Amino acid sequence: xxxxxxxxxxxxxxxxxxxxxxxxxxxxxxxxxxxxxxxxxxxxxxxxxxxxxxxxxxxxxxxxxxxxxxxxxxxxxxxxxxxxxxxxxxxxxxxxxxxxxxxxxxxxxxxxxxxxxxxxxxxxxxxxxxxxxxxxxxxxxxxxxxxxxxxxxxxxxxxxxxxxxxxxxxxxxxxxxxxxxxxxxxxxxxxxxxxxxxxxxxxxxxxxxxxxxxxxxxxxxxxxxxxxxxxxxxxxxxxxxxxxxxxxxxxxxxxxxx
Numbered sequence: 001x002x003x004x005x006x007x008x009x010x011x012x013x014x015x016x017x018x019x020x021x022x023x024x025x026x027x028x029x030x031x032x033x034x035x036x037x038x039x040x041x042x043x044x045x046x047x048x049x050x051x052x053x054x055x056x057x058x059x060x061x062x063x064x065x066x067x068x069x070x071x072x073x074x075x076x077x078x079x080x081x082x083x084x085x086x087x088x089x090x091x092x093x094x095x096x097x098x099x100x101x102x103x104x105x106x107x108x109x110x111x112x113x114x115x116x117x118x119x120x121x122x123x124x125x126x127x128x129x130x131x132x133x134x135x136x137x138x139x140x141x142x143x144x145x146x147x148x149x150x151x152x153x154x155x156x157x158x159x160x161x162x163x164x165x166x167x168x169x170x171x172x173x174x175x176x177x178x179x180x181x182x183x184x185x186x187x188x189x190x191x192x193x194x195x196x197x198x199x200x201x202x203x204x205x206x207x208x209x210x211x212x213x214x215x216x217x218x219x220x221x222x223x224x225x226x227x228x229x230x231x232x233x234x235x236x237x238x239x240x241x242x243x244x245x246x247x248x249x250x251x252x253x254x255x256x257x258x
Contacts, residue, residue, distance in 0.1 A: 015041055017047055020058065020074065025137075029067035030189040043121055054194060087218045088120050091210060094244045095122050097224060099239060105130045105223040107211075108144035112137065114162050116146040116219070130203050130223040138199060142173045144207035145219045147193035151184040152215035158184065170196045191217075192241055197226065204229050208241045208250045220244055 005105055018039050023030065036043045053059040057073035082088055085164055098106045099122035109119035115136035115137045124130070135235045137152025141162045145228070150158050159177060166175050187193040195205040222237055 005131075010051075010181070016053060019046070019049055019191035020070070023059065023070050024074070024135075029035050029062055029069040030184045032065050035068070050129065052206075076248065082119060082134070085119065086200055087210065087212055090212070090217065091218070091248065092120065092222065094220060094247050095120060097247075098122070098220070098240060098244060100236065102222065104237075105132065107132065107145060107221045108142070109207075109221065111140060111149045111217050111219075114140055116140050116149065121220070124223075126225075126228070128225050130200060130205075130229065132223075136254060139167065139169065142169045142195065142199045143221075145197035145221045147184060147187055148207040148209045148219040148221075149216055151187040151193060152209055155181045157251070169199050170197055170201050170209065172201075174198065189229065191245070194240055202226055204232070204234075206237050206241060208245050211245060220248075 012140050018041075019035065022035060029213040030038075032043055032047060035041070035050075036046045039046070041049070050059055050061075054068075055072070057071045059068050061068050086219075087110070088108065095106050095108060103125040105124040106122040107118050108118050109116040113211055118132060118134050118136045121134055122130060138146070139162075140150055150161065153161070158181060160190060162177070162180070166173070166176055166177065166180060174183055184193075192206055192208045195203075195207075197203060199205070202225055203223050204226050205221050205223040207219050209216035210218040210220055212218060220241065222241065224233070224237070
């Protein structure tokens with residue numbers, strides 16, 4: 001496939017990256033046959049790619065040598081990315097403040113196509129809490145983080161990003177594009193986005209875009225089990241997130257607008 005500017009990607013490099021992306025998305029180990037079928041790569045070629053990546057530490061095999069997963073090198077590179085990411089460093093104090101005040105799960109997320117990826121996290125101190133992990137990738141339309149960032153874009157771009165028929169994750173996920181755009185307009189007007197069990201049953205989430213760039217690509221959220229959420233707590237969370245936006249604005253001078 002040739003890009004719009006005429007660039008012709010290197011096929012072997014592209015295949016190696018496809019393998020990494022497939023293993024990262026699977027959340028577990030996959031067989032040679034499964035990977036070959038999913039990636040449409042001949043087994044003989046894929047076997048050579050996997051052996052090379054194992055030799056370099058990017059891929060590991062189980063004890064049988066038949067199922068493959070990410071290797072330690074992938075962790076090292078991912079950690080290096082976070083260590084050098086300006087937004088993660090600048091917003092660390094904001095996340096810490098929210099975590100100390102509420103003791104609930106706090107995330108920093110980044111828009112990546114039709115998804116958001118967790119780039120930082122502060123754990124809840126409560127036994128009942130949202131399970132999540134840095135690097136987890138979720139559909140933007142079904143998360144408060146994603147909706148806070150989609151609300152910064154016009155309807156045409158939202159449709160281009162999420163598609164005409166966004167998929168359902170729970171019974172509450174918004175899958176009608178017109179309804180989603182109306183929800184994003186409401187988020188834009190009030191200054192924050194809400195996900196009420198649209199991504200995970202039993203969890204409500206509130207998020208604000210972090211105004212480091214225009215349009216924003218990073219957002220801050222707080223996730224709370226609905227069993228613990230009441231009107232007073234919701235009001236306090238929203239007020240705290242709004243204050244965090246003002247904290248972020250003061251750090252914006254560190255970023256150049258693209």
